[in-house]
Amino acid sequence: MTSIKAAITGVGGYVPDYILNNAELSRMVDTSDEWITQRVGIKERRILKEEGKATSFLAINAIKELLKKTNTEPGEIDLLVVSTITGDMRFPTVSNLVCKELGMTTALNFDLSAACSGFVYGIETVSRMVESGAYKKAILVGADMMSSITNYNDRSTSPLFGDAAAAVMLEPTTEDVGIIDRIIGFDGKGTDFLYLKAGGSLYPPTYETIDNGDHFLFQEGKTVFKSAVSTMSDISVDIMKRNNISSDELKWLVPHQANMRIIEAVARRMGIEREQVMINIDRYGNTTAATIPMCFWDYEKQLKKGDNVIIASFGAGFTFGSIYLKWAYDPA
Numbered sequence: 001m002t003s004i005k006a007a008i009t010g011v012g013g014y015v016p017d018y019i020l021n022n023a024e025l026s027r028m029v030d031t032s033d034e035w036i037t038q039r040v041g042i043k044e045r046r047i048l049k050e051e052g053k054a055t056s057f058l059a060i061n062a063i064k065e066l067l068k069k070t071n072t073e074p075g076e077i078d079l080l081v082v083s084t085i086t087g088d089m090r091f092p093t094v095s096n097l098v099c100k101e102l103g104m105t106t107a108l109n110f111d112l113s114a115a116c117s118g119f120v121y122g123i124e125t126v127s128r129m130v131e132s133g134a135y136k137k138a139i140l141v142g143a144d145m146m147s148s149i150t151n152y153n154d155r156s157t158s159p160l161f162g163d164a165a166a167a168v169m170l171e172p173t174t175e176d177v178g179i180i181d182r183i184i185g186f187d188g189k190g191t192d193f194l195y196l197k198a199g200g201s202l203y204p205p206t207y208e209t210i211d212n213g214d215h216f217l218f219q220e221g222k223t224v225f226k227s228a229v230s231t232m233s234d235i236s237v238d239i240m241k242r243n244n245i246s247s248d249e250l251k252w253l254v255p256h257q258a259n260m261r262i263i264e265a266v267a268r269r270m271g272i273e274r275e276q277v278m279i280n281i282d283r284y285g286n287t288t289a290a291t292i293p294m295c296f297w298d299y300e301k302q303l304k305k306g307d308n309v310i311i312a313s314f315g316a317g318f319t320f321g322s323i324y325l326k327w328a329y330d331p332a
């Protein structure tokens with residue numbers, strides 16, 4: 001019996017127009033272009049400034065482009081998963097808002113929360129559902145409006161994040177392409193080092209939580225950095241080894257874009273060249289669940305059918321994952 005795999009068959013993306021560069025940020029907090037470039041590798045990030053717009057707006061625009069590029073009607077979509085930690089509201093879900101706006105009224109839809117591993121967890125979830133045969137045209141979106149939970153008075157976190165969304169279509173295939181292997185995990189070591197304290201059921205909003213800045217993201221950068229380097233390197237090397245992919249045979253590493261130094265360390269451990277790594281952190285910063293599909297969006301014209309691709313992520317939790325896939329189509 002021929003097995004069904006799930007393959008990415010299209011990509012769409014969206015970033016807001018407003019560019020917050022390091023020069024402007026240096027006027028807001030005590031930092032410099034030199035520090036941010038050397039320590040993190042970011043030059044600018046996009047910020048959604050339009051009144052009344054939030055994460056669903058980013059996701060809707062990314063999906064609109066995806067539907068157009070793939071000649072798909074909204075009614076054909078039977079599954080929509082939105083990976084995000086910055087939903088417009090506690091409920092309804094971003095996926096509900098997207099489906100309402102785009103008329104995807106028959107799609108099973110839900111949000112998935114796994115922070116920076118949101119897209120990888122989403123690929124695991126959606127690909128399994130497509131492989132089951134129950135879903136024929138699925139969309140996975142990574143969408144985050146990180147500016148809504150970033151403290152622009154804090155120099156240790158404000159340079160890092162940006163707003164974006166990117167969407168992929170996943171469809172069943174019997175060809176030798178698509179999602180082949182996955183390592184998905186959670187180690188429980190990170191819950192004290194990367195979190196947003198208030199606004200949930202433990203600390204509902206009060207004047208005190210607002211005064212304390214508890215509605216902004218907190219991270220102990222050094223601890224997160226060390227775990228990100230070792231875990232992302234380990235799982236990326238592991239997935240290469242167990243699929244017998246040499247460094248020459250790997251066409252692309254698509255790493256979560258949190259820090260250029262993390263990306264370089266992972267690539268070094270894998271024994272691959274700079275040209276084999278998708279990088280756009282300099283232009284968008286860390287857009288959480290959106291970084292990996294944003295790379296696909298940026299590099300789509302360079303991707304060819306059959307390319308060996310490994311994606312790797314690490315984020316709050318700590319959650320992590322690497323996925324080995326063969327790209328399913330040539331550039332248009």
Ligand code: ACO
Binds near residue numbers: 036224228316
């Ligand atoms: N400008 C200038 N100086 C700064 C800045 C800044 N923007 N930020 C911090 N510094 C200073 C600090 O005050 C400190 O000064 P001191 O030595 O006088 O005390 C010095 O620079 C070093 O600070 P560190 O925090 O040790 O800097 P580090 O080299 O670790 O870089 C960073 C910080 C960029 C945050 C890094 O630790 C990192 O990238 N961590 C991982 C981030 C990540 O992967 N997050 C996961 C995803 S997020 C998610 O899941 C939502």
